[in-house]
Amino acid sequence: MNLKIGDAIGDYKIVAVLGAGGMGQVYKVQNTLSHRMEAMKIVLPSLLESPEQSERFLREIRLQASLDHPNIATLHTALRQEDQILMVMELVEGTSLQALLEKRPLSAQEAVGFTLQALSALAYAHEHGIVHRDIKPANIMLTREGAVKLMDFGIARLVQDRKLTVSGATIGSLFYMSPEQILGNADIDHRSDLYSLGVTLYECVTGQRPFQGESDYVILSAHLSQAPPAPRDVKPDIPEDLNRVILKSLAKNRDERYQSAQEFHDDLQKFSGLSDSAVSPKPLGASDFLATQPMQSIIQPAPAAAQDSSAGLEMAFVLFMDIVGYSKLPMDLQSKYITQLVNIVKDTAEYRRAAQNDQIISLPTGDGMALVFFQNPVAPIQCATEISR
Structure with a gap:
């Protein structure tokens, strides 16, 4: 569905037009009855390939529409148009935390304050299942x-169900995914x-992510x-108690993490070493909003080829590898x-050749991994042969 201004x-x-990405197109719209400005997301049909997916997604929409919290972008309604699902949401005029981090470092007060608000929203959402x-x-x-x-409560499940997706939504999330x-x-x-919020807090207070690497699999x-x-x-002036709170949130074993958003919130508020007034919301500076767009984070960037409608198609050759008995x-x-x-x-010659020529995508599949090779149809066979040795 291609829409233009005035339609x-x-x-x-x-x-x-606010943008287009791996999950759909987003527009700024005006309700002609109430004159209220809102945001409309049109979900890509490829994310709703079966009746089961569509029904599950509609259940997620109903759940999100039931949420009413000051720190959660409100979903106003959803409708069908030409076999596509349209979501009408609160139009948030502002900038994303990602854009702000790219502009400047955050103070400890800002980092803790933003995280406390996010935890308040998560506590509410988690209580509602x-x-x-x-x-x-x-x-x-x-x-x-x-x-x-x-933004985007419940939407991520739809993307994660497609194990081989290479949309920006998945790739951009690798730094923040839980074990x-x-x-x-x-x-x-x-x-x-x-x-995931612990990873975000770590990045906000230190200026870098806790885990970095040259490839998806290293991360x-x-x-x-x-x-x-x-x-x-990384940053020695961080209070010891705040250091402890962040590390607890990043425990590999989820039983060793905070067991609720409220517990995380209370510890962060108590041990940050900052007063309530220091972490209360404060207006951002005008420079923080330069060259930004409303709702810029409601969409995720699609791969370059997907954004260019004139880009040609390319054949891909896939090798799947599973670990037998993995789930047990x-x-x-x-x-x-x-x-x-x-x-x-990564030690195979075929993998190294493809990686050197930018002709491979490696992705997790839960109980193993998948390699997507380009240009060479026998590459998966050669790689599998090397692995079997």
Whole structure:
């Protein structure tokens, strides 16, 4: 569905195009009855390929529409148009936390204040049985008054169900995924959100992510098996108690993390060493909003080829690898065997050749990994032969 400024959909008129990405197109619209400005997201049909997916997504929409919290972007309504689902949401005028981090470092007061607001929103959502699944700076909007608005509740499940997606939504999330998400566990719960927010808080107070690397699998493996550098080792002026709170939120074993958003919130507020007035929302500076767009974080960037309608199609050749009996293994052994598999694969000549020529995408599949090769149809066979040796 290609819309342009001035087009009408039911009672909504297109005012501006806010962007297009891996999950859909987003427009600024005006309700012609109430004259209220809102945001409209048109979800890509490829994300709703079966009746089961569509119905599950509609259930997620109903859940999100039931949420009413000052730190959660409100979903006003949803409708169908030409076999597509349209979501009409609160228009948040502001910038994303990701955009702000790219502009300047945050003070400890700002970092803690934003996190406390996000935790308040998560506590409310979790109490209503909703897990976000994609907490990251790009999904945390900041208004001009310094208020946090969490975006896209429930939407991430739809993307994560497609194991081989290479949309920006998935790739951009690798730095913030919990170990249980990376392992493909079926019983993801609210503690996964707390881990992802812990990663976000770490980045806000130190200016860097806890796990970095040159490839997706280096980052994913670090989430599974490496202890993060202590925040105080990166930035020595961080209070010891705040250092402890952040590290607890990043525990590999979810039973060792904070067990609720409220517990995380209370500890962070108590041990940050900052007064209530210091972390209360404060208006952001005018420079923080230069060259930004409303709702810029409600969408995720699509791959370059997907954004260019004139781009040609390219054949891909896929190699799947599963670890037999993986789901029955303890988490520490799951992590160990995934790491071993990654190391074996990356040591093959075919993998190194394809990586050097930018002709491969490597992705997790829960109980193993998938390699997507380009240009060489026999590459998966050659790689599999090397691995089997």
